[in-house]
Amino acid sequence: MWVVLLRALGSEEFKNSDKELSRRLRANLHRYTLEGGLLYYSPDPEDEPRVVVPHDEDLKYRILYEVHDTPVGGHLGREKTYDSVSTMYWWPKLYKWVGAYVRTCEACRRTKSSPHAVAPLASLPVPTGCWQPISMDFVFGLPKDKAGNTGIVVFVDRLSKMAHLAVVPDTINGEGTALLFLDRVAHYTYMLWLWVTSRR
Known part of the structure; x- marks a missing residue:
């Protein structure tokens, strides 16, 4: 042509x-x-x-x-x-x-970002009491301690911003994290109110 x-x-x-x-x-x-x-x-x-x-x-x-x-x-x-x-x-x-x-x-x-619409960020509800809504996060890649742990799990009270930390290995799983929470956080912060009263 x-x-x-x-x-x-x-x-x-x-x-x-x-x-x-x-x-x-x-x-x-x-x-x-x-x-x-x-x-x-x-x-x-x-x-x-x-x-x-x-x-x-x-x-x-x-x-x-x-x-x-x-x-x-x-x-x-x-x-x-x-x-x-x-x-x-x-x-x-x-x-x-x-x-x-x-x-x-x-x-x-x-x-390039996806052309699909992304859901807007939603704010978390305002806490009504201490240690009722809790945030949790992991930090890995730290230098090894004597036990060989290279991470930290952080539990934070969203109302008071008080934090509890625990060292963890990089192989921690959900069950281990739950046990740490019960041992390190619930033990000190939650009071299980079990009142047994008897009237005579």
């Missing part, structure tokens, strides 16, 4: 003949210009002409790489990448090329 178009643009005689030019190409011939050995395309007369990229996949991928993957490109999404490419270059189905390139970009796939 490009060879026919170049011949048509370079020769008045060929341009005026019906040889090898499809009706569609002849209708769009005014959008193409040949300048300095490069073929340019202008979608509208007011637009800046864009360099027509030949059917060379390596060249197209190189252009997309330069616009999308380099630090200047910044791994922008499909629309912004298309806007950047389409101001300088043009080839058939450019939008689809850009979409496929951005969609398969490994860096974008690893770092």
